[in-house]
Amino acid sequence: MRPVPAAPPASFTLYARGYCHLCDDMLAALQALETPSQPFAITVVDVDADPALGARFDELVPVLYGALDQPELCHYFLDRVAVLAYLEGQARNPVGRPEIR
Template sequence: MTAVPRFTLYSRSYCHLCEDMLAALQAFMARLGMAYAVDVVDVDADPDLVSRYDELVPVLVDAAGSELCHYFLDEAALRRHLGLQAAAA
């Protein structure tokens, strides 16, 4: 059985870029037909997260805590992370 990819989306309330990245991640994974899990964490609830991510949100990280992208979903980076070939142009 293959492990389901797990992500954390560092976000904040009333952030349209954060909402957009979550929607883009959901659409991307749906197109792949791949199960996944995502935890959405409000950076403003933790001073350490604010100091780390403040102006970078939204930030998508993998289960190991490696940053995959910020501001907008980087589908190429996500494909590399998932071990998928880039789509033909």
């Protein structure tokens, strides 16, 4: 029997600004949720580096997404419940693996 490949870690995208203390706070709160048994990747995107992103998010930052094709998980402050639910969903059905019922 071949071993099942490891599931990729969950990932988050945080739309932020460099001078935004709320953005720093959300990043720190998100990083505090990571554990050795549940690692995840965080991509921080500076909305001011792209005029389209700056126009889209304006003063809404920070904005946190899990899957970019899904609605945001939270903005301004980390929604711990939403993030943990997203991580639980990723653990149950990682990308690329069919859901077994």
